[in-house]
Amino acid sequence: MSPASAEVPVVRRDRVLARRTVRHFLADEPAARAVDVVARLLGVQAQVGSAAERAVAVRGPDVTTVRAGLADGSLVRTWSVRGTLHVLDATRAPDLLALLAAARTWEKGSWQREFATAPDVARLAEVVRGLLEGGPHTRDELVAGAAPHVPNELADRLTSGWGTVLKPLAWQGLLVNGPPRGSRPTFVAPPWAALPDPDDAARRVIPAYLDAYGPASPATFDAWLLRGATRRATLRRWFADLVDAGTITPVAVHPDHGGEVRYARTADLDELADGPGPDDRLRFLPAFDQWVLGPGTRSPEILAPVHRGRVSRAAGWIAPVVVRAGRVVGTWSGQDVHDVELFEGGEPPAHLLDPEHRRWRRILATPADGEGGSPA
Numbered sequence: 001m002s003p004a005s006a007e008v009p010v011v012r013r014d015r016v017l018a019r020r021t022v023r024h025f026l027a028d029e030p031a032a033r034a035v036d037v038v039a040r041l042l043g044v045q046a047q048v049g050s051a052a053e054r055a056v057a058v059r060g061p062d063v064t065t066v067r068a069g070l071a072d073g074s075l076v077r078t079w080s081v082r083g084t085l086h087v088l089d090a091t092r093a094p095d096l097l098a099l100l101a102a103a104r105t106w107e108k109g110s111w112q113r114e115f116a117t118a119p120d121v122a123r124l125a126e127v128v129r130g131l132l133e134g135g136p137h138t139r140d141e142l143v144a145g146a147a148p149h150v151p152n153e154l155a156d157r158l159t160s161g162w163g164t165v166l167k168p169l170a171w172q173g174l175l176v177n178g179p180p181r182g183s184r185p186t187f188v189a190p191p192w193a194a195l196p197d198p199d200d201a202a203r204r205v206i207p208a209y210l211d212a213y214g215p216a217s218p219a220t221f222d223a224w225l226l227r228g229a230t231r232r233a234t235l236r237r238w239f240a241d242l243v244d245a246g247t248i249t250p251v252a253v254h255p256d257h258g259g260e261v262r263y264a265r266t267a268d269l270d271e272l273a274d275g276p277g278p279d280d281r282l283r284f285l286p287a288f289d290q291w292v293l294g295p296g297t298r299s300p301e302i303l304a305p306v307h308r309g310r311v312s313r314a315a316g317w318i319a320p321v322v323v324r325a326g327r328v329v330g331t332w333s334g335q336d337v338h339d340v341e342l343f344e345g346g347e348p349p350a351h352l353l354d355p356e357h358r359r360w361r362r363i364l365a366t367p368a369d370g371e372g373g374s375p376a
Contacts, residue, residue, distance in 0.1 A: 014277030016327030030060025054286035102198035
């Protein structure tokens with residue numbers, strides 16, 4: 001019997017938001033370490049360096065702990081989900097990358113016509129692997145070392161700050177960002193020997209995603225992972241195997257939006273079915289926060305569709321948001337805690353604003369990494 005035709009448990013939407021608030025360290029128990037936040041959320045976006053630091057800091061640790069984690073190797077920075085730079089927990093990164101590599105998006109005809117052929121990417125991977133065995137390389141050093149071995153067009157594309165032709169190498173687990181050399185980022189070989197089998201990785205990543213962002217549909221998971229690029233048969237098989245194993249369960253969320261079949265971790269069903277909804281506290285979250293990116297800006301549970309354009313803006317910018325009782329109710333500047341625009345107008349009560357003012361004065365007073373959007 002398919003999940004759609006079977007009688008499925010019903011979970012309450014307010015309980016979904018309440019549990020998600022706790023799992024995101026946005027309720028009463030903040031995280032103690034940056035790696036705890038990054039591991040729980042399956043990474044924090046780092047296309048803008050300060051966004052990653054602030055996404056962690058707002059959940060408890062000082063912003064400097066992200067940089068400390070990158071320095072001690074517990075965290076890594078590389079191109080990850082949706083092709084964007086993320087800070088990842090080094091122990092979970094191989095699983096995520098295995099799923100990204102399994103899609104083989106660089107072998108699609110459109111990608112090859114636009115950027116590089118699959119054989120050229122394979123050759124580049126071989127060359128870069130050899131170069132990084134000698135230690136950290138800046139982008140210029142990678143270009144200089146690779147240029148004699150790859151077509152001129154590919155060598156030219158390596159100079160792009162957006163790293164399009166390097167992403168397939170990152171997804172295959174061949175490189176991560178290394179320690180900066182002055183103001184210039186470097187690339188290094190990763191701390192793992194090889195990526196796991198994608199099916200094994202999926203058995204770990206999907207429940208971890210549902211822990212932080214569920215209940216969710218396979219389509220929502222894949223939109224977060226790779227903008228819907230995973231092969232449909234593979235995605236269905238991953239979820240079906242987890243259902244058969246009893247790890248996840250199809251559920252209905254009440255009140256529903258569109259009747260989409262969703263899945264929750266089986267261990268979470270009792271918690272999702274009963275208990276209070278989220279409390280009425282207010283939280284200011286930074287640009288590109290995982291509260292928004294995990295379920296996606298199209299999720300009506302956290303963001304009314306009529307306001308989506310005020311959060312998901314031009315050039316892929318995700319605005320800093322104001323969250324109340326688990327739902328996005330406005331935006332703010334990300335720099336000035338008094339520059340708040342609520343969707344329904346008016347001003348939040350002072351007793352809700354004051355704790356966030358104090359929190360963000362502390363966070364903004366700590367110097368963060370640069371704001372530039374170019375990864376390396």
